[in-house]
Amino acid sequence: MSLPPVEPWVVLAFSAAIFFVGLFGLLVRRNLLIILMSIELMLNAVNLTYVTFSHQLSSMAGQMSVFFIITVAAAESAVGLGLVIALYRTLKTVDTDEITLLKD
Amino acid sequence: MSDEPLIATATTLNTIRPELLTMTFGQMAALSPWIWALGGALSMMLAAVLFKTWKWVVPALMIMATAGAAWSSTMLMDLGDQFLFNRMMLVDRFTLVFTVLFAISALVTTLSSMKYLDREGLQHPEYYILMLFSMIGMMNMVSALDLVVIFVALELMSISVYVLVGFRRADRRSNEAAVKYFVLGGAASAVFLYGSALLYGATGSINIQEILAAVEAGRAGGSLLFVLGAALVIFGFLFKVASFPFHMWMPDVYEGAPAPITGFMTTGIKAASFATFVRVMAGLGYGDGLAEAVQKHLHDILWISAALTMVIGNVIALTQVNLKRMLAYSSIAHTGYLLVGILVGPASDSGYGPIYLYLLAYTVMNLGAFAVLSALAKRGDSGINLHDMAGLSKRQPLMAFGMAVFLFSMAGIPPTAGFAAKYLLFYSAVQAGEIWITVIAVLCSAISVYYYLRVLVYMYMREPAEAGGSAGRSWMASAAVLAMIVLTLQIGVLPSRVIETAKSISKTAVPQIGQAGARAAR
Structure with missing residues (x-):
C-alpha cells in the first residue's frame, strides 16, 4: 500500500504555519532560550519552503x-x-521582562 | 560568460562548462580587495596565537588589510563589470566605491579603538579579527547578485557584530544590547529569508538578475506570491537599516555597545544594508518593469516608512542627554533621509547616486563623532553625557573643534559634507516630483539643528563642571579625528569629484542579463 502524494500547497501552507508559530513565539514568549528556539523554527520553515519550491x-x-x-x-x-x-x-536571569537596563 | 540559463538542471549537469572552472585575468583582479581583507583576517588569526606578547601586531595587520582593500578598490575603478562565481557576485563600480567606504569605516574604528580598549582592559585580538570579518561580510553583501549569497554575507556581517556589541563582557548593558540585537537581528534575517523563498517560488530563481528578467518579462510581477515575498524582503532590510516601524532596537543597541563599535555599526553596517537594499530594490524591478499596482504599493510602503522615520528620529533625539543615544536617534533620522533617496532613485536623473554621496558624507562625519566620543569616554563607557561636554573646548580643543565640524555637517550646514549630500538628495527628490516628502525632510532637518547645536553650546559656552578627570589622549584617535575633519570639509567645499563618482555608479545597480554580456565585452 502506498500513500497518496502530498500536494505542494499542503507543504507550503504547513511551512507558512510553522513560520508564523515561530514569529508568534518570538513576540510573546519571555524566556530567551525559547526565543532562540522560535528563531530556529522560523529558519526551518524557510528550509521547507525552499525544498518544496525546488521540487516544484x-x-x-x-x-x-x-x-x-x-x-x-x-x-x-x-x-x-x-x-x-x-x-x-x-544578570542571573534569562527572562526578557527583567532585561530593562536600556530604555528611554 | 554566456547568457545561457544559469541554473543547472538535470539535463545541463551533464555538460561541462569550462568558463565555470577557470577565471579570467579581470576576474582575478576584481578579487584583489578580498585577497587583502581575507589574507589580513587569516594572518591576524595566526599572529594572535604566535605573538601573544606583542599586542600591536594584530592592529597593525588590521590597518594594513583595510588600507590595502581600500587602495586596491580605488585601483580597480576602471576595470568594468566582472561577474564572479557563476554570476553569484558582481564587482562593478558600485561594489568598489562601497568597499572603499567599508574599509574607511573599519580603519578609523581601529584607530579610535586602541586607546579605548586599553582603558577598558579589553585589548584582545579577537576584537579586530571580528571587525575585519564583519567588513568582509559587508563586501560580500554589496557585491552579491544572489539572495542566498546576500543572506550568508548578512549573517557573516551580523554575527561578528553581535559578539562585538557584547564585547564588554562584564558590563550588563553591553550584554543586554548584544542579546537584544541578536534576537531581533535573527528574526529579521528569518523574515528576509522567508521572503527570498517566496520570491524563488514566484520567479523560479534566487539570482537577482534572473528575478529582474522574470519580472520584466511579466512572468511574476503581479502574483500574490511575488508581492508577499518582495514585502518580506523589504521588511527585512527596513529592520537592518532601522527605519520605522523597526527602529526600536537601535537606540538600545547603540547605547550598550562599546563606543567605537557603535561608530562602526552606524557607518559600515548601515552603508552595507543600504547598498544591498538598493540592489535588491532594483532587482525586484522597482521603478522599472513592475506592474503599476505593485509599484505603487512598494512606493507607498517606502514613503510612509521614510516620513515616519525622519519625524520620529528627530523628535525623540531632542530629549536625549546621553550623546551615544542622541546620535542613535539622529542615525534613525538619517536613515529616513536615505530612504527618501531609495524612494525617488528611479525617477530622478541622478538615480541612486545621492544615496552614495549621503552615505559617504554620513560615514565620514559619524565616524569622526564616534572617534571623539571614544576618546572622551571614561572607563565603563561613562562620561559622554551632554553635561560632560561642558567646557570641552578648553580641555581638548581638537576634539571639541572636530565634534563641532561633525555636528554642523550632520545638521547640513555649509561648507560641510552633510550640506552637499543633503542638497543633492533633496534636489533629486524635487526632480522626481516628490514635493511633500521633501518638505517633511527639510522641516525635520531644521528640527535637528536644535539638538546638534545644543552640544556645541555646552562645548564652547559653558564652563567645565570639574577640573581634570579627562581621559588620556591618543595620537591615533587624534589622527583619525583630524583626517575625518579634513574629509568632511573637503567633500563639503569641493564635492564635484565625489558627485561625479556617485553619478557614474547610479544606473548600474543591477545590469540586465542582455546588457551584461555587452558591457563585459566592452
Missing part, C-alpha cells in the same frame, strides 16, 4: 540554499547561546 520547479538552487541556511543557522545559534550565557552570568 525542478531546480537545484533551492536545495542548495537549504544547505547554506542550515550551516548559518548552526553558527547563529552557537553565538546566540554564548551571548545568553554571558548575559546570565551578569
